[in-house]
Structure formats: structure tokens, C-alpha cells
Amino acid sequence: METSYAAIEVTAPGQFSSVRRPLRDPGADEARIRVEACGVCHSDSATVDGAWPGISFPRVPGHEVVGRIDALGSSVRGWAVGQRVGVGFLGGSCGYCEFCRGGDLVSCRNQDYTGIQHDGGYAEVMLAKASGLVSIPEGASSVDAAPLLCAGLTTFSALRNAPAKAGDLVAVLGIGGLGHLAVQYARAMGFEVAAIARGADKADLAKELGAHHYIDSAAVDTAEALRALGGARVAVITASGGKAAAATVKGLRPGGVTIVLGVGGEPIEVSSVDLVFGGRRLEGALTGNPATSEATLRFSALSGVSAMIETVPLEEAAAAYAKMMEGKARFRMVLTMPAYVASGGSEATPRREERTS
Ligand SMILES: [Zn+2]
Ligand SMILES: [Zn+2]
Numbered sequence: 001m002e003t004s005y006a007a008i009e010v011t012a013p014g015q016f017s018s019v020r021r022p023l024r025d026p027g028a029d030e031a032r033i034r035v036e037a038c039g040v041c042h043s044d045s046a047t048v049d050g051a052w053p054g055i056s057f058p059r060v061p062g063h064e065v066v067g068r069i070d071a072l073g074s075s076v077r078g079w080a081v082g083q084r085v086g087v088g089f090l091g092g093s094c095g096y097c098e099f100c101r102g103g104d105l106v107s108c109r110n111q112d113y114t115g116i117q118h119d120g121g122y123a124e125v126m127l128a129k130a131s132g133l134v135s136i137p138e139g140a141s142s143v144d145a146a147p148l149l150c151a152g153l154t155t156f157s158a159l160r161n162a163p164a165k166a167g168d169l170v171a172v173l174g175i176g177g178l179g180h181l182a183v184q185y186a187r188a189m190g191f192e193v194a195a196i197a198r199g200a201d202k203a204d205l206a207k208e209l210g211a212h213h214y215i216d217s218a219a220v221d222t223a224e225a226l227r228a229l230g231g232a233r234v235a236v237i238t239a240s241g242g243k244a245a246a247a248t249v250k251g252l253r254p255g256g257v258t259i260v261l262g263v264g265g266e267p268i269e270v271s272s273v274d275l276v277f278g279g280r281r282l283e284g285a286l287t288g289n290p291a292t293s294e295a296t297l298r299f300s301a302l303s304g305v306s307a308m309i310e311t312v313p314l315e316e317a318a319a320a321y322a323k324m325m326e327g328k329a330r331f332r333m334v335l336t337m338p339a340y341v342a343s344g345g346s347e348a349t350p351r352r353e354e355r356t357s
Contacts, residue, residue: 240264
């Protein structure tokens with residue numbers, strides 16, 4: 001067996017370096033994974049641009065990882081060598097902190113973020129804490145599953161936990177890496193879906209993804225447009241603009257909630273009047289736990305939801321990252337590893353027939 005593997009390290013903010021690393025045995029609570037595919041996510045900028053406070057380099061980014069276990073630590077239970085698994089943004093809960101004991105694994109106090117505080121999936125091999133592993137169903141290809149572990153989980157989990165019932169109006173702000181999944185999930189969950197983005201050119205795509213309504217925020221007032229539809233029960237924010245997010249709060253029906261999923265620097269300014277009169281809420285949601293990640297994969301397969309992906313070989317990670325950051329990815333870039341490509345497994349499953357309604 002090879003004693004080293006290829007990895008893409010970030011050595012300083014904005015600096016990618018292609019290296020070979022020595023193969024290490026997994027720690028007692030870890031699995032070693034032969035990575036097949038890894039999605040490129042906007043949150044990778046926490047590592048690549050050095051935006052995460054106190055981040056240390058070199059660091060391998062990537063938190064949408066799918067591969068096969070090739071070695072297990074001595075204390076790992078419930079996982080097997082050869083099993084195909086995924087790793088998302090949350091690196092694995094501790095099991096003993098207050099939040100873990102209360103069943104809130106996402107808020108675990110002792111949880112690393114994959115690709116930020118430990119090395120992630122821009123590599124042929126990754127070590128992952130077993131408590132963070134997600135089981136990948138056989139029906140899902142690794143390239144298709146990868147983006148669902150972060151972008152899919154984040155949008156699916158937020159919508160599944162949201163207080164909307166079938167038939168309620170759900171607004172999705174932004175039709176990018178997160179938003180194009182959120183629109184599909186919202187439609188598949190039985191909501192009336194309004195997609196909001198800037199420009200008329202996104203209207204056809206929004207409808208193809210399943211939106212019943214398209215609101216061009218550059219042409220019309222978003223809040224008025226939502227109120228004309230009766231007001232949104234839920235608005236999920238997948239874009240980073242604070243003003244656009246604030247507009248959805250004004251477009252909520254009483255008791256409605258705007259859920260922020262995309263992180264950006266611009267403050268979201270809402271008036272106390274809009275919150276108090278009508279009991280509207282503004283909240284955030286961070287990804288989800290491993291069981292919800294498995295539910296995301298199951299629901300996606302059952303309902304035909306998939307990410308639109310573009311696969312790129314590992315060695316072109318820097319170019320893939322740059323394309324994503326420029327907003328030119330349509331819609332998720334997925335890195336593929338040489339051995340996986342050689343095995344012929346890297347083809348994305350063709351999307352099912354586009355929706356006609
Ligand atoms: Zn992510
Ligand atoms: Zn914990």
C-alpha cells in the first residue's frame with residue numbers, strides 16, 4: 001500500500017499548495033477515509049482566505065467529503081472498513097458536554113469544524129472523528145452525495161424544522177449553491193414556493209427547480225411581492241446580502257420566520273415594529289446532525305432532489321475554488337480523486353426530467 005497521499009494544502013491566506021503527505025493511522029476515535037469526492041463550499045473561505053479566527057496553516061480545506069473507510073481506530077464502534085461514508089462541516093460531537101447530553105449535537109462545545117480546525121477533504125485521504133460520520137446509501141453516487149452533506153443538509157434541515165405546513169408559502173432568497181437546493185426541497189416538501197433573486201434571467205431556472213413564483217428583487221419590492229402572495233410563513237436566506245434578507249422579514253405573514261443560512265458581513269436591519277406587530281422572527285440555523293444528514297440523502301433520493309454539479313480533478317482545486325468564489329459555479333463544484341476517477345465512478349447521475357409544472 002502507498003505510504004503517502006496527495007493533498008491540497010492552504011499554506012497561507014489565498015495560497016494553495018499541492019503536496020504529498022505521509023499516511024497516518026487513525027486515532028482511537030477516528031476513521032481513515034479514502035476520499036472519492038469533496039464538494040467546494042463557500043465556507044471553505046474560512047480556511048482559504050484565513051477568515052477563521054486563529055486558524056493555523058498548513059490546512060487542508062473541504063467539508064463535503066465522501067469516501068470509503070480503510071482503517072478504524074481501536075475504540076470505534078458501529079462502522080466497518082470498506083463502508084462508504086460522508087463527513088460534513090461538523091467534525092463530530094464529543095458525547096459528554098452539556099449540549100451532547102441534551103441531544104443537541106450541532107451545538108457540541110468540543111466539536112471541530114472540518115477543514116478548519118482539522119484537515120478536510122481536498123485530499124486522497126482524510127482522518128475523521130467517527131461521531132461525525134454519515135452513512136451514504138448505495139443508490140447515491142459519491143459526487144452527487146458530496147454537496148448534499150453541507151449545502152443539502154443545511155437547507156433540508158432548516159426547512160424540515162421550520163414551522164411551515166404543506167401548502168404554506170415558503171420564500172427562498174438566492175438561487176446559488178444553497179438556494180438551488182432549497183427551492184427543490186421546498187417544492188418536494190409540499191410548500192408553495194417563491195424564489196427570490198436579482199434579475200429576470202433567473203426566472204426560468206427558478207421554475208425548472210420547482211418554484212411556483214419568481215420574484216426579481218431588482219425589479220420589484222420583495223416585501224410587497226411576498227405580501228401580495230399572502231405573506232411567507234417561512235423565508236430561508238441563502239444569499240449574504242443583509243438588505244435583501246431584511247426585506248423578507250417585512251414580507252412574512254404574522255407568526256412567520258426568516259431563517260438565515262448564508263453568512264455575510266452586511267448587518268440585517270429589521271424594525272422592531274415588523275417583529276413585534278405580527279410576532280415575526282429572525283433566526284439562524286447551522287447545518288445539522290449526522291442523522292439529519294442521512295435523512296437529507298434519503299429524502300433527496302425519494303424526491304429526486306439533486307445538486308447541479310460540475311466535477312473537477314483534485315489537482316485543479318484552486319481553480320474550482322476561484323470559480324465558486326466568483327459566483328460562476330453552476331452550482332456546486334465537486335473535486336474528484338484520481339483513484340475514484342480511474343475506477344469510473346465519478347460521473348454524476350443525470351438529473352431526472354426537468355419539472356414541467
Ligand atoms: Zn459548507
Ligand atoms: Zn459535546
